[in-house]
Amino acid sequence: xxxxxxxxxxxxxxxxxxxxxxxxxxxxxxxxxxxxxxxxxxxxxxxxxxxxxxxxxxxxxxxxxxxxxxxxxxxxxxxxxxxxxxxxxxxxxxxxxxxxxxxxxxxxxxxxxxxxxxxxxxxxxxxxxxxxxxxxxxxxxxxxxxxxxxxxxxxxxxxxxxxxxxxxxxxxxxxxxxxxxxxxxxxxxxxxxxxxxxxxxxxxxxxxxxxxxxxxxxxxxxxxxxxxxxxxxxxxxxxxxxxxxxxxxxxxxxxxxxxxxxxxxxxxxxxxxxxxxxxxxxxxxxxxxxxx
Amino acid sequence: xxxxxxxxxxxxxxxxxxxxxxxxxxxxxxxxxxxxxxxxxxxxxxxxxxxxxxxxxxxxxxxxxxxxxxxxxxxxxxxxxxxxxxxxxxxxxxxxxxxxxxxxxxxxxxxxxxxxxxxxxxxxxxxxxxxxxxxxxxxxxxxxxxxxxxxxxxxxxxxxxxxxxxxxxxxxxxxxxxxxxxxxxxxxxxxxxxxxxxxxxxxxxxxxxxxxxxxxxxxxxxxxxxxxxxxxxxxxxxxxxxxxxxxxxxxxxxxxxxxxxxxxxxxxxxxxxxxxxxxxxx
Numbered sequence: 001x002x003x004x005x006x007x008x009x010x011x012x013x014x015x016x017x018x019x020x021x022x023x024x025x026x027x028x029x030x031x032x033x034x035x036x037x038x039x040x041x042x043x044x045x046x047x048x049x050x051x052x053x054x055x056x057x058x059x060x061x062x063x064x065x066x067x068x069x070x071x072x073x074x075x076x077x078x079x080x081x082x083x084x085x086x087x088x089x090x091x092x093x094x095x096x097x098x099x100x101x102x103x104x105x106x107x108x109x110x111x112x113x114x115x116x117x118x119x120x121x122x123x124x125x126x127x128x129x130x131x132x133x134x135x136x137x138x139x140x141x142x143x144x145x146x147x148x149x150x151x152x153x154x155x156x157x158x159x160x161x162x163x164x165x166x167x168x169x170x171x172x173x174x175x176x177x178x179x180x181x182x183x184x185x186x187x188x189x190x191x192x193x194x195x196x197x198x199x200x201x202x203x204x205x206x207x208x209x210x211x212x213x214x215x216x217x218x219x220x221x222x223x224x225x226x227x228x229x230x231x232x233x234x235x236x237x238x239x240x241x242x243x244x245x246x247x248x249x250x251x252x253x254x255x256x257x258x259x260x261x262x263x264x265x266x267x268x269x270x271x272x273x274x275x276x277x278x279x280x281x282x283x284x285x286x287x288x289x290x291x292x
Numbered sequence: 293x294x295x296x297x298x299x300x301x302x303x304x305x306x307x308x309x310x311x312x313x314x315x316x317x318x319x320x321x322x323x324x325x326x327x328x329x330x331x332x333x334x335x336x337x338x339x340x341x342x343x344x345x346x347x348x349x350x351x352x353x354x355x356x357x358x359x360x361x362x363x364x365x366x367x368x369x370x371x372x373x374x375x376x377x378x379x380x381x382x383x384x385x386x387x388x389x390x391x392x393x394x395x396x397x398x399x400x401x402x403x404x405x406x407x408x409x410x411x412x413x414x415x416x417x418x419x420x421x422x423x424x425x426x427x428x429x430x431x432x433x434x435x436x437x438x439x440x441x442x443x444x445x446x447x448x449x450x451x452x453x454x455x456x457x458x459x460x461x462x463x464x465x466x467x468x469x470x471x472x473x474x475x476x477x478x479x480x481x482x483x484x485x486x487x488x489x490x491x492x493x494x495x496x497x498x499x500x501x502x503x504x505x506x507x508x509x510x511x512x513x514x515x516x517x518x519x520x521x522x523x524x525x526x527x528x529x530x531x532x533x534x535x536x537x538x539x540x541x542x543x544x545x546x547x548x549x550x551x552x553x554x555x556x557x558x559x560x561x562x563x564x565x566x567x568x569x570x571x572x573x574x
Contacts, residue, residue, distance in 0.1 A: 005398075007475070007476070008397050008398060008399065008476060009397075009398075009399045009400070011393075011397060011475070011476040011477060012393040012397040012398075012399035012402075012476075013399065015389040015390065015392060015393040015397075015480070016389065016390050016393045016394075016399075016405065018382075018385075018386050018389065019386040019387075019389065019390040019451065020390075020405075022386065022442070022445045022446070023408075023412075023446070025427070026424065026427065026442060026443050026445065026446060027412060027415070027420070027446050029423075029427070030420045030423035030424055030426075030427060031415065031420065031423075033423045033426070033427075034419065034420060034422070034423045037423070044422070044425070044426070045426060045429055090318070093311070093314070093315040093318065094315065096308075096311065096312070096315070097312065097315065101312075103559065105315060105316065105319045106559075107555075107556065107559065108319040108320070108322055108323040109319055109322050109323075110555070111323065111326060111552060111555065111556075112322075112325075112326065114501050114505075114551045114552060114554070114555040114562070115326075115505070115548045115551065115552065116504065116505040116507065116522075116523040116547055116548060116551065117505065117507050117523070118507060118523050118524065118526050118527050118544070118547065119329075119523075119526070119544040119545075119547050119548040121527070122329070122526065122527075122540055122541060122543075122544040123325050123326065123328075123329040123541070123544060124325065126328070126329060126332060126537050126540075126541060127325050127328065127329075129537075131341070132340070132341045132537075134324075134328055134344075166322070166325070171566060174563055174566045174567060175566070175567065175570055178563075178567045216570065216571075220570065223416075226416070227416050227418045229418065229508060230507045230508060234527065248418050248419075248508075251419070251421075251422065252421070252508075255421075255422040255425070256425075256512070261422065261426070264422050265422060265423070268419040268420070268422060268423075269419075271416060271418070271419045272415065272416060272419045275414065275415075275416040275419070276414050276415070279413065279414035280414065283414070
């Protein structure tokens with residue numbers, strides 16, 4: 001029996017070893033290193049000098065950092081709630097359909113989700129081209145003249161938010177569809193027998209039963225969009241970046257373009273803390289849901 | 293009497309048909325940017341900024357041939373394939389092993405490991421990129437396939453999905469096999485893994501798509517143009533080709549093709565993977 005126990009432990013250690021090595025080396029270690037570096041004045045590669053809280057004090061006085069935080073928050077505001085509303089509407093439209101038509105329509109809505117960000121960038125860059133883009137017709141209709149979206153500060157973030165919703169919404173659509181499928185058909189039948197209107201059915205049955213999934217989608221999107229970088233970086237390329245700077249982009253700039261390893265680590269800690277706070281919030285919400 | 297019944301029924305049908313029609317139109321508009329990108333990639337250069345017909349009358353593969361002959365696209369494709377297949381295999385393999393160990397075996401530190409994995413969800417990997425760069429530079433793995441692969445192996449979700457799947461299997465399976473004298477390894481490879489090929493395929497496809505699409509890390513780790521992945525490379529094409537939209541879009545279509553195909557072939561598995569990793573039963 002004791003021999004069995006020992007082989008069980010040995011087997012377990014062999015099985016978890018690869019994961020554990022990667023996890024410690026590329027997850028725990030960089031996390032510790034990041035925190036250590038955030039207290040140093042250090043280049044990207046090479047030894048740093050301990051400076052205590054100097055980087056943190058600098059960060060709170062740094063106008064660009066504040067712009068980055070503001071822009072990130074603005075982007076989250078523009079993308080998370082509107083995106084979830086759009087996803088719910090699409091899921092409800094798709095769930096009515098049946099068979100082949102349903103999978104075809106779902107594929108049309110979902111496909112952008114599996115595309116690489118650079119492909120999305122190239123497609124939208126073409127669609128919004130100020131001279132030849134198909135979307136300029138709509139924009140001209142709305143504001144009277146074509147707009148160079150990615151070079152106009154006021155249009156930049158809303159533009160990125162719309163294309164992000166277009167790109168990443170498939171994820172939430174699938175979650176909502178799964179949720180809609182889990183609502184028993186008898187509930188709808190009973191409501192229809194009682195003469196409930198569509199509006200009543202949505203407000204009294206569909207929406208309350210989908211609420212947990214709505215919260216899940218909102219929090220997943222929130223945490224995801226706080227880390228926005230790719231789209232903003234690609235569209236701001238070659239132009240002024242400061243006015244549309246987001247957090248991860250500022251970390252990137254300080255580390256790789258200005259060679260301020262220490263300060264970039266401080267900024268990364270800030271991002272880390274922000275995401276952690278929202279994740280704990282999500283964890284609490286999920287736990288409360290689990291207990292019920 | 294019969295009249296009164298007929299009217300609401302007919303009105304209801306009309307509403308439903310209109311809604312279906314509306315859905316189809318919405319889907320067409322939603323998909324249009326992708327369609328328009330493909331159409332533009334099939335036009336001659338001088339036509340892309342003149343010809344706005346929705347259907348290309350003289351489709352040509354000229355842009356594709358140009359891209360393949362005049363850029364490093366074939367090499368980027370190879371790099372992407374090596375990196376994505378490597379990441380997929382390793383992530384799924386490590387996830388299955390670790391998930392199995394945590395679910396079925398008793399070893400010291402098991403609870404702690406499980407909590408660590410759950411907690412790691414809260415750490416944004418993008419905050420770690422700077423230190424990933426330092427670590428990978430330190431071991432001289434920048435501009436290598438392995439260097440691109442390594443930081444992409446952090447995938448706690450895979451472990452969690454496997455652990456939960458193995459938890460759901462009846463305990464008798466394991467006891468019966470152990471009675472028959474099977475070792476834990478045999479049990480894992482012959483009984484537990486084959487039992488969930490579905491989950492494994494689903495996780496493999498979603499991991500492959502994620503690896504193929506990842507941008508920031510491959511962009512940092514491969515500065516050398518010969519080591520770039522397609523996802524990163526097609527923006528380099530844009531710089532060299534100037535405003536030749538047809539060529540740029542042909543590159544984009546080629547970059548998106550493998551993941552779009554993977555999705556279209558395995559639609560159900562992709563759905564399964566996404567609902568599983570979000571923790572809800574589809």
